[in-house]
Amino acid sequence: MQNIAVIFGGKSVEHDISVLTGMGVLTNISQKYNVIPIYITKSGIWLTGEKLKSAENYKPEPKGHLCQISLDEPYLNYKIGLKKVKTKIDCAVLALHGGIYEGGAVQGLLELAGIPYTSASILGSSLCMDKVLTKNLLKCINIHTPRFVYAENCDDLMAKITKSKLSLPIIIKPARAGSSIGITKVVERDKLKDAILYAFNFDTKVIAESCFEDFREMNISAFKLNDEIKCSSIEEVCTKFFSFEQKYERNSKITRIVPAEIDKKVQNEIEEIARKVYSTFDLNGVVRIDFLLKDETIYLNEINTIPGSFAFYLWREAGITLGKLISLNIEETLRNAEKKRNVTYDFSSHVLDDLGEIGKIVEK
Numbered sequence: 284m285q286n287i288a289v290i291f292g293g294k295s296v297e298h299d300i301s302v303l304t305g306m307g308v309l310t311n312i313s314q315k316y317n318v319i320p321i322y323i324t325k326s327g328i329w330l331t332g333e334k335l336k337s338a339e340n341y342k343p344e345p346k347g348h349l350c351q352i353s354l355d356e357p358y359l360n361y362k363i364g365l366k367k368v369k370t371k372i373d374c375a376v377l378a379l380h381g382g383i384y385e386g387g388a389v390q391g392l393l394e395l396a397g398i399p400y401t402s403a404s405i406l407g408s409s410l411c412m413d414k415v416l417t418k419n420l421l422k423c424i425n426i427h428t429p430r431f432v433y434a435e436n437c438d439d440l441m442a443k444i445t446k447s448k449l450s451l452p453i454i455i456k457p458a459r460a461g462s463s464i465g466i467t468k469v470v471e472r473d474k475l476k477d478a479i480l481y482a483f484n485f486d487t488k489v490i491a492e493s494c495f496e497d498f499r500e501m502n503i504s505a506f507k508l509n510d511e512i513k514c515s516s517i518e519e520v521c522t523k524f525f526s527f528e529q530k531y532e533r534n535s536k537i538t539r540i541v542p543a544e545i546d547k548k549v550q551n552e553i554e555e556i557a558r559k560v561y562s563t564f565d566l567n568g569v570v571r572i573d574f575l576l577k578d579e580t581i582y583l584n585e586i587n588t589i590p591g592s593f594a595f596y597l598w599r600e601a602g603i604t605l606g607k608l609i610s611l612n613i614e615e616t617l618r619n620a621e622k623k624r625n626v627t628y629d630f631s632s633h634v635l636d637d638l639g640e641i642g643k644i645v646e647k
Contacts, residue, residue, distance in 0.1 A: 321375075
């Protein structure tokens, strides 16, 4: 039986959403796997243990066994009392959202340990987490994205907005956050500075972006299976502007149409862009790509390398449940890991033959 780690939580503003995704994975993952939960607390402490599989243990933060992943081998290490436990991890399902946890840091740790994981590479994760880098690369491959400027302090961003002649309304958002946290739609000029300062609470880089009126929002999910990029149904999100509360608080009402009522030409174009982006950004696992449709032009808004609940609802029409989606991605991840095993890191040279002599050299 394969040991599958599910990693979630983290020192991130999206911590709670990550717990929801993690619980969804733990509840729906196939029983053919031995599942090992790894929960990262809001202060960044890594825990494991059977109690972490139960949602009722998360108010307040749950307790577990302190754990750590080896830096040179695919093992999870922890203690139960005085007993040391060392468990091999065959694959890690990443249910992390936001910040460095989704943006490449955990992926780097797993690469060092030699543990395959079900999400984008270090490079792809970093590129997509930073909306500025995302947008600059999109422009390089001729994909439309809303006009934007960015800065690392409030005064510079105010000046760039003026110089760029971005007109109201404007979206202000942290460059490396998600779940609509820190985002403000500014419709009055005298509210602009407050919105920028608010966004800087959540990141050191902030974007000001054109906000379309009378647009349609379309989202699609994609993942790779047997080297073929599969696309889900396309949804139309009819709620025009999201806040965190609209998305996740009780009694929130978000109207979605799945599949979206769009003509075949638009559907084909969105799917084509999704596949191009998936390939260009070195993505793996399930992603969600968000589009804006304005005056018959398709703009790519954001790329989510680990979407909430793995955007499973977009795969229902294809008969793919969340459990099946997770299994397919674990299988694909393990296939890719097998390919990597054929790559050699051993290379002999004579560069260090004279190292002893080089060490004797002293600058005068």
